[in-house]
Amino acid sequence: MKKARSIKKPGVNIDMTPLVDVIMLLLTFFMLVATFKVESTEAIDVKLPESVVTDTTKLPEKDIMTLTLTKAGDVFLDVDNYKVKEKVFGDPFGVGLFHPDSTSKSEYETTGGNVGGKPFKRKVTILNRAQFEKALVDLRVALKNETNGKSDFRIVLKGDMETDYGIVEDLMAIFKATKNTRFALVTDVKSDSKE
Amino acid sequence: MAGGGFDAPDSGGGLHKQKKYKKGKRIGVRIDMTPMVDVIMLLLTFFILTTTLNTPQIMQINLPKGDESDKIKVDMGDVLYIRVSETGKVYFSRGLSDGTEAAPETITFNDMKGKIEAIYASNPKLLILLKFDRKMKYNYMVDILDEINRAAIEKRYSFMKMEDADKEIVTKAGG
Numbered sequence: 001m002k003k004a005r006s007i008k009k010p011g012v013n014i015d016m017t018p019l020v021d022v023i024m025l026l027l028t029f030f031m032l033v034a035t036f037k038v039e040s041t042e043a044i045d046v047k048l049p050e051s052v053v054t055d056t057t058k059l060p061e062k063d064i065m066t067l068t069l070t071k072a073g074d075v076f077l078d079v080d081n082y083k084v085k086e087k088v089f090g091d092p093f094g095v096g097l098f099h100p101d102s103t104s105k106s107e108y109e110t111t112g113g114n115v116g117g118k119p120f121k122r123k124v125t126i127l128n129r130a131q132f133e134k135a136l137v138d139l140r141v142a143l144k145n146e147t148n149g150k151s152d153f154r155i156v157l158k159g160d161m162e163t164d165y166g167i168v169e170d171l172m173a174i175f176k177a178t179k180n181t182r183f184a185l186v187t188d189v190k191s192d193s194k195e
Numbered sequence: 196m197a198g199g200g201f202d203a204p205d206s207g208g209g210l211h212k213q214k215k216y217k218k219g220k221r222i223g224v225r226i227d228m229t230p231m232v233d234v235i236m237l238l239l240t241f242f243i244l245t246t247t248l249n250t251p252q253i254m255q256i257n258l259p260k261g262d263e264s265d266k267i268k269v270d271m272g273d274v275l276y277i278r279v280s281e282t283g284k285v286y287f288s289r290g291l292s293d294g295t296e297a298a299p300e301t302i303t304f305n306d307m308k309g310k311i312e313a314i315y316a317s318n319p320k321l322l323i324l325l326k327f328d329r330k331m332k333y334n335y336m337v338d339i340l341d342e343i344n345r346a347a348i349e350k351r352y353s354f355m356k357m358e359d360a361d362k363e364i365v366t367k368a369g370g
Contacts, residue, residue, distance in 0.1 A: 016228045023235050030242035049337035051254060052345060059253050069333065156253060159333045166329030168336060172354060176258055184253035187337055 044068045044076050045116050046160040050190035059186065065139060065153035067171065069163045070116055072107035074099050075171065077127070077135060079153060084142040088135060091123040098132040100170040129174070136178045155183035254340060259353065271296070273320040275311075278357070279339065280365045281330045288364070289314065299368040307342045315348040323352035326361050 046068055068076040077096035079085055086092045099106035109126070113119055127135055140153050155175070159168065175183060274290035278299065285307060286299040302310055315321045323343065327336055343352055 016232055020228055020232055020235065023232065023239055027235055027239045027242065030239065030246055034242050034246045048251060049334045051252070051337055051341040059251055159337075161332065161334040163333040164329060165327045165331040165333055165336050168333055169327070169329060169354070169356070172258060179260070181258040181260055182255070183258075184255045185337060185340075186251045186253055187341075188251055190341075 044070060044120075044158075045118075046070060046158055047162070048158065048186060048188045049161045051187040052190040059156065060154050063143065063151045063153050065136075065155045067155065067157050069157065069159040069167055069171075070107065071160045071162045072116075073101050073104070073164060073167055074106045074108060074115070075132075075167065076115075077132065077139075079139050079143070081143055081146065083146055084139055087142045088138045089123065089125045094123040094125055096127050096132065096135050097124045098127045098129070100129070100167050133174055133178050136174070136180060155180055156186050157183055158186045254337070254344070256340075269322055270320070273318055273322050275314055275321055275323050276326060277323060277339065278326045278361055278365050279328060279331055279335055281328045283331060283335045284365075284369065285339070286365055286368050287314075299364055301369060304338070304342070307339070308346045311343060311346040311348060315346070319349070321348065321351065324355050325352055326355050326357040328357050328362070328365070 062080055064080050066076075066078045066080070068078065070076070075098040077098060082092040085094050088094075089096060097106060097108055099109075106126070108115055108120065108124055113124075125135075143151060143153055157168070157171070175181065270292060271290035271294050272292035274296075276286075276288045276290065276296060276299075278286045278288070280286070285302045285304065287302050287310065288296050288299040290296045311323075325339070340352075343350065
């Protein structure tokens, strides 16, 4: 061993500095654009419809009330403020579930806790129509109290492509009844324009 | 990051190293970057995999406030009904001033924008009333709103309930 050490090896020296530089840049880029999916705040998977709206309105960063419409016809009510959720749903990561079609049961109830074919880990509060309307109002009031009236929720509708329009119609009727007359539909950017 | 000297990587142990330094050998500060690169590569892979780059956009919709004072009388001649059947077929029919409406006309999706613009050109007071079948897919609704938004017109549309009478009109026109 001693002998081997003393002999100078003809080593191929690769300078890694440029490589490290480039990788560092890439790393910084991805760290900055990354948005994480945390299990406790996991969103319900829906296939958003695509649109080519010419104005480039983006989703607001915070204070969003998300209504997710699944293929099975369930409406999930969620907000991005966990304090407000704790007040209204009794759990910082809770969501409200409303099934507008009174003739059938929601997917969550019939499958024993599945949403979109997958088990759903967040606490779900099942609401009927009156409770749902109350929750819409309560959530907004809770946020206003929390922030001393500075902020208000923007309602966004995340509907699955396959959802029946009837559910949207029901929701619009509820929005009207609860004086939430402004809302937005979330869509994906259409990649291939017809023009 | 300081580059190294010219000599090959030194793998000597503590004692030997000191001996070498004493001998007056050239001192090169050599930092082995391989572990760092490994870690950074791992981090990079992690961030690439967890990043979702598509930013969804939104489509703003304003519903009428629903107060009685908001109700306005509309001349039926300014109205364009867009009825969409369960299967997503689009029917246009224009209202007539005497309160009735013209026969429905099937519109293919690609012609829709041009057609709306043409109607708007003939009547700038155009008001679009959307009647969607409850069993229609939500996707069609977004598509149709998208077409209306893209058309170069003043956006005045409102949603109406599809009554049985409307369904009848649609069925008569081809379902």
